[in-house]
Amino acid sequence: xxxxxxxxxxxxxxxxxxxxxxxxxxxxxxxxxxxxxxxxxxxxxxxxxxxxxxxxxxxxxxxxxxxxxxxxxxxxxxxxxxxxxxxxxxxxxxxxxxxxxxxxxxxxxxxxxxxxxxxxxxxxxxxxxxxxxxxxxxxxxxxxxxxxxxxxxxxxxxxxxxxxxxxxxxxxxxxxxxxxxxxxxxxxxxxxxxxxxxxxxxxxxxxxxxxxxxxxxxxxxxxxxxxxxxxxxxxxxxxxxxxxxxxxxxxxxxxxxxxxxxxxxxxxxxxxxxxxxxxxxxxxxxxxxxxxxxxxxxxxxxxxxxxxxxxxxxxxxxxxxxxxxxxxxxxxxxxxxxxxxxxxxxxxxxxxxxxxxxxxxxxxxxxxxxxxxxxxxxxxxxxxxxxxxxxxxxxxxxxxxxxxxxxxxxxxxxxxxxxxxxxxxxxxxxxxxxxxxxxxxxxxxxxxxxxxxxxxxxxxxxxxxxxxxxxxxxxxxxxxxxxxxxxxxxxxxxxxxxxxxxxxxxxxxxxxxxxxxxxxxxxxxxxxxxxxxxxxxxxxxxxxxxxxxxxxxxxxxxxxxxxxxxxxxxxxxxxxxxxxxxxxxxxxxxxxxxxxxxxxxxxxxxxxxxxxxxxxxxxxxxxxxxxxxxxxxxxxxxxxxxxxxxxxxxxxxxxxxxxxxxxxxxxxxxxxxxxxxxxxxxxxxxxxxxxxxxxxxxxxxxxxxxxxxxxxxxxxxxx
Ligand code: GCU
Numbered sequence: 001x002x003x004x005x006x007x008x009x010x011x012x013x014x015x016x017x018x019x020x021x022x023x024x025x026x027x028x029x030x031x032x033x034x035x036x037x038x039x040x041x042x043x044x045x046x047x048x049x050x051x052x053x054x055x056x057x058x059x060x061x062x063x064x065x066x067x068x069x070x071x072x073x074x075x076x077x078x079x080x081x082x083x084x085x086x087x088x089x090x091x092x093x094x095x096x097x098x099x100x101x102x103x104x105x106x107x108x109x110x111x112x113x114x115x116x117x118x119x120x121x122x123x124x125x126x127x128x129x130x131x132x133x134x135x136x137x138x139x140x141x142x143x144x145x146x147x148x149x150x151x152x153x154x155x156x157x158x159x160x161x162x163x164x165x166x167x168x169x170x171x172x173x174x175x176x177x178x179x180x181x182x183x184x185x186x187x188x189x190x191x192x193x194x195x196x197x198x199x200x201x202x203x204x205x206x207x208x209x210x211x212x213x214x215x216x217x218x219x220x221x222x223x224x225x226x227x228x229x230x231x232x233x234x235x236x237x238x239x240x241x242x243x244x245x246x247x248x249x250x251x252x253x254x255x256x257x258x259x260x261x262x263x264x265x266x267x268x269x270x271x272x273x274x275x276x277x278x279x280x281x282x283x284x285x286x287x288x289x290x291x292x293x294x295x296x297x298x299x300x301x302x303x304x305x306x307x308x309x310x311x312x313x314x315x316x317x318x319x320x321x322x323x324x325x326x327x328x329x330x331x332x333x334x335x336x337x338x339x340x341x342x343x344x345x346x347x348x349x350x351x352x353x354x355x356x357x358x359x360x361x362x363x364x365x366x367x368x369x370x371x372x373x374x375x376x377x378x379x380x381x382x383x384x385x386x387x388x389x390x391x392x393x394x395x396x397x398x399x400x401x402x403x404x405x406x407x408x409x410x411x412x413x414x415x416x417x418x419x420x421x422x423x424x425x426x427x428x429x430x431x432x433x434x435x436x437x438x439x440x441x442x443x444x445x446x447x448x449x450x451x452x453x454x455x456x457x458x459x460x461x462x463x464x465x466x467x468x469x470x471x472x473x474x475x476x477x478x479x480x481x482x483x484x485x486x487x488x489x490x491x492x493x494x495x496x497x498x499x500x501x502x503x504x505x506x507x508x509x510x511x512x513x514x515x516x517x518x519x520x521x522x523x524x525x526x527x528x529x530x531x532x533x534x535x536x537x538x539x540x541x542x543x544x545x546x547x548x549x550x551x552x553x554x555x556x557x558x559x560x561x562x563x564x565x566x567x568x569x570x571x572x573x574x575x576x577x578x579x580x581x582x583x584x585x586x587x588x589x590x591x592x593x594x595x596x597x598x599x600x601x602x603x604x605x606x607x608x609x610x611x612x613x614x615x616x617x618x619x620x621x622x623x624x625x626x627x628x629x630x631x632x633x634x635x636x637x638x639x640x641x642x643x644x645x646x647x648x649x650x651x652x653x654x655x656x657x658x659x660x661x662x663x664x665x666x667x668x669x670x671x672x673x674x675x676x677x678x679x680x681x682x683x684x685x686x687x688x689x690x691x692x693x694x695x696x697x698x699x700x701x702x703x704x705x706x707x708x709x710x711x712x713x714x715x716x717x718x719x
Contacts, residue, residue, distance in 0.1 A: 048656040051455030054199050055467055055490035058136040062090035067115075070098055073237035074121040078128045087135040096124050107206065107239065108147035122206065122239035126474075129202045137489040146475075149433045152324070152359075152443035153473035154207035154243065155200065156289065156390070157450070161216050161224070167394050167543075169401035169716050170451030170458035175210050175231055183223055185230040193231055196450065197238035203470025207241045209445075213291040213328065215245040217253035220274055229281045241286035243326070248290055248310060249298035250274075261303035262313040271317035279321040287323035288314055289361070289445075294331045307331075307346070308353035315358045324441055326361045326388065327354075329378060330368070332558065338574075338581035339558040340366040344377050352384035356440040359386040364414045364428075366583070367564075369397055369447075370535040371526045374595070374605050375414055377586035380421030380431035386439040387432050389414070393469045394449035396543050398525055401449070401458025402715045403668045404642060404661065405525045406518035408468035408480035415476050420588045429476040444473045458716065460660045463491065464518065484518045485511070497654050510652040517645045520638060526604075528635025528672040532628060533573065533607035536564040537679070541710045545671055546678035549706050566611055567686045572624070573607035584609060614687040626692040628683065632676040633695040639665070639672045667715045678705045 064086040066079045078096055088094075095115030104110060109118040109127035116127035127146070134141050158166040159173035161182075174192055176182070200208065210228060211219050218224055232242040251257040251270040261267055278285050292310055293299030300310030311327040318325065332342040347360060354360065360382065365373025369392040379387060391411050398405045415429040422436050429435075434442045446469040449457050457463045464487045471483050492514075494506040529546075530537055538561070539547030548567070551560040566574050576583035577596045584596040594600045595609050603619060606612065616624040643665045650658055677698035680691060691697045 049654040051460050051463070051657055051660065052195075054456065054463055055487055056199060056202055057490065057493060058085040058087060058132055060084055060086040062086055062088065062092075064088065065091070065093045066096065067093060068096040068124075070121075072121055074125055074239065077237055078121070078125045081125075081128050081132065085132040085136070087132070088141075096128070098124060103145050105147040106151050108145065110143070110145050111141065112143045113141050122201075125201060125239060126204050129204075133202075133486065133490065136493070137486055148204060148474045149429070149476040150388070150442045150444045150473055152207050152241075152286070152388075152441065153205050153470065154209060154286075154326075154443060154445045155205055155393070155448040155450075155469070156209040156213065156245075156445050157448045158212040158214075158394070159210065160212050161218060165451055166212050166214060167392075167396040167447070168449070168451050169394065170449060170453040170456060170462070172452045174450060174452055175227075183227050185227060190230075190234050193234040194238075196456075197235045197240045199456075199466070200235075200240050200470065201238035203467055204474035205470045206239050207243055207286050207443075208235065208448075209243040209245055209289045209326075211245045213245050213289060214295075214297065215247040215291070217247045217250045219244055220246060220250050221254060222277070225278060225281055228278075232282045232285070236284065241284055242282065243286040243289055244278075246288040246290055246314065247298070248292040248300070253298075259303065260298065262300050262305050262310045263303075268313055268316075271314055275317040275321065275323070279318075279323075283321070285318075285321070285323060287318045287325055287357075289326045289328070290314065291328045291330065294328065306350060306353070308350045308358075311358045312353075312355045315355045319355070319357050324357045324359060324443075326359050326443065326445065328390070329360050329362045329376075330390075334556055334558070338576060338583050339563075340574075340576065341581060341583045341586060344381065344586045347378060348381060350385075351382040354385050356386070359388045359439075359441055359443050361388050361390045361443075361445055363390045363392075364411070367535060371398055371522075371530050372410070372413075372533075372604060373535060374608060375417040375419065375428050377419075377583075379417075379428040380419035380426050380436070380588065381586070383421070383437055386441050386443075388443035388445060389428065389432055390445045390447070391469065393446040393465050395462065395465075396447075397538055398522075398529075399668065399671065400542075400544055400714070400716055401453075401462055402544070402664050403525060403671060404459065404461045404517075404521050404665060405465075406461065406468070406480070406484060406521045407465045408472065408483045409519060409522045411468070411472055412478075412480045415472065418591070420591050433476055444476075446473065455660065459664055460657050461518070461521075463487075480519060481515070484515045488514055488518075492653060492657075494652070497652060499651075501652065506652060510649045513645045514649060517642050521642070524635050524638035524642070526635070527631045527638065528675045531631030531635070532603060532624070533605045533609065534565060535608060537561040539709050539712075541712060542714050544714055545709070545712065546675045546682075546705075547709055548679055548682050550709070565607070565683075567683055569686055569688070571611050571613040571616070572628075572683065572686065573611040574609070575611040576609045580611065614689055622692070623689070625683075625687045625689045629680055629691050629695060632680055636669075636672045636676050636696070639669045643669065670715070673699075674705070678702070678709075681705070 066082050068075055068079055097117040098121055099117055100119045104119050107122040109116050109123040111127055116124055118124045159176050161176050163172040163177040165173055249260040251260045251267045255270050257266055291297050293301045311325055315325040329343045329347050331346055332339045362376050362378045366376045367373055417428050419426045419431055449462050467487045468483045471478055488511055494501045537548040539545040540550045548561045548565055551562045557563045565572055584592045598610050601609050612624055614625040618627045646661055677700050680698040681702040
């Protein structure tokens with residue numbers, strides 16, 4: 001294709017391809033319909049699988065004699081799972097023991113080829129799942145102590161009481177629904193909750209926050225608590241404790257008090273009474289999660305109090321029962337201060353002021369779950385306060401349930417980030433898991449991607465993110481490669497199509513290419529969405545697709561992409577160095593200096609920290625502008641490659657699951673095209689530089705793309 005050099009020529013050249021995206025999408029959808037038809041026919045010949053079974057498919061190939069001296073609902077489950085899934089020696093004897101051992105931490109366990117020992121029955125159950133996983137994936141089983149990295153490994157469900165899910169892309173809530181029978185717990189509900197709990201337990205997740213952080217005060221009403229109790233009763237045998245997102249203003253919003261001032265004696269008593277009521281129904285209730293003074297939610301600052309004042313009152317109320325409060329640090333106001341700096345500025349002065357059953361929940365990055373962010377400077381900085389990471393399993397900014405993006409590499413990158421707060425090796429993982437600071441409690445949270453869709457997560461590969469979150473919460477040193485390997489072996493075992501395939505053939509033709517695709521998928525998403533440190537340049541339309549142009553008058557600046565990319569004729573990027581907002585100063589040395597100096601700042605974070613001229617010379621020798629274009633184009637090609645890779649494994653996947661992924665890869669490519677075209681054309685308005693030779697020039701007209709941005713239907717809404 002002819003190379004284009006100026007904005008005018010782009011407009012001219014592309015007149016013919018006006019509405020290109022929409023034609024292209026229609027064509028793609030036609031292609032999709034044909035392929036779905038072919039797949040439908042193929043279903044007649046290949047075994048179908050709706051994906052509901054997740055990674056829990058192992059069937060026993062031999063019998064086992066399980067010895068367990070005690071009986072309890074949890075131990076009974078452990079025995080049942082062993083018998084159902086045993087793939088070891090036929091007729092072997094396996095012993096399950098509950099006995100305290102100092103080497104075992106929390107609900108960890110001692111594994112051996114002959115049995116499992118744990119401090120409590122939950123540890124035994126986790127040990128059983130570990131053993132079965134190893135048998136199914138062919139990993140060695142030797143004498144070993146397996147301890148979890150965190151005491152609380154929690155999934156945060158952003159489920160609303162009407163059944164909708166904030167940032168959920170896999171159907172309605174499994175816990176809540178609208179209607180007259182909203183609080184009637186049916187056998188069907190219970191069966192689903194049990195399956196959910198089993199999936200959580202199989203990867204060691206031991207907590208579930210049942211409702212949205214933007215909480216409804218009615219969550220704390222007696223009738224709602226009754227349903228929470230019903231859920232807790234089903235989740236309990238699997239070791240999954242329930243938590244509630246509590247609205248800070250509940251005392252006044254539903255409790256009939258005049259105020260929710262945390263230091264008002266009536267308010268203090270209200271929280272104490274509420275805690276007593278909850279624990280009388282749910283003795284092992286986990287505690288509260290609170291979003292306060294954040295994005296319009298009420299909080300202690302409304303009464304001139306601090307976050308610590310607010311958190312402590314609620315924490316004191318649950319303390320007698322062993323509960324905790326997870327208090328979120330996701331705060332920013334409309335001030336002129338760089339949004340990336342605000343959480344640190346607000347929380348650091350409160351270090352040491354929180355009671356010991358408060359844990360401050362900090363998002364992995366300083367802004368908001370973007371495809372790539374540097375770690376939040378709060379990690380390691382608050383040394384006298386328990387801090388827990390919050391990551392997002394649901395793909396709000398990473399392609400919803402349309403784009404195939406395996407998130408483990410992103411979390412691994414975050415957990416391995418070195419804060420240097422207590423010298424080299426002070427990774428965010430070690431700063432939060434108790435290895436460095438003597439935290440009374442340790443925890444990690446993941447915003448769930450689970451819904452009522454038959455395969456739970458919408459995209460089949462989104463299941464791998466639920467799996468990966470659990471595995472990393474259990475062991476924050478695990479590699480993405482190991483997690484992908486395990487998940488693929490469990491979810492797509494060679495026999496899944498019903499055909500006989502040798503392990504060697506399956507490993508070469510399926511496991512290797514698909515694992516590589518998973519491992520490349522996050523970087524691909526960064527490439528076609530927000531490369532070189534770009535952030536928050538997505539469409540405001542549900543946060544899917546590009547929107548670097550979006551800045552309507554009277555909208556808060558720190559919600560608009562131009563605030564974050566700062567593109568002008570001279571350059572692009574947010575200057576957070578000492579000559580700019582000085583956000584770098586919130587990091588410990590040598591990290592602060594490394595980010596501050598353009599020569600040492602990792603290029604993956606370049607535009608996060610620096611405003612640079614379009615012709616700035618990158619390490620590759622290319623200009624910044626060329627590099628940006630190349631990243632967008634590379635992302636696009638990576639998705640095309642994923643399509644080829646997936647097509648190549650059709651013989652090894654059942655038709656239904658094959659179709660689920662194939663269908664979405666088509667839509668993902670549409671999205672990657674739109675990101676590429678929209679961003680390159682938009683930024684070219686400022687750079688006025690030609691698209692580098694050798695890459696596909698963008699197609700379409702920027703005006704058309706912009707005009708259609710907010711009208712664009714979300715691909716998942718069409719399913
Ligand atoms: C993001 C997200 C909101 C959510 C918020 C939070 O801003 O878009 O839906 O409420 O994060 O984490 O509280």
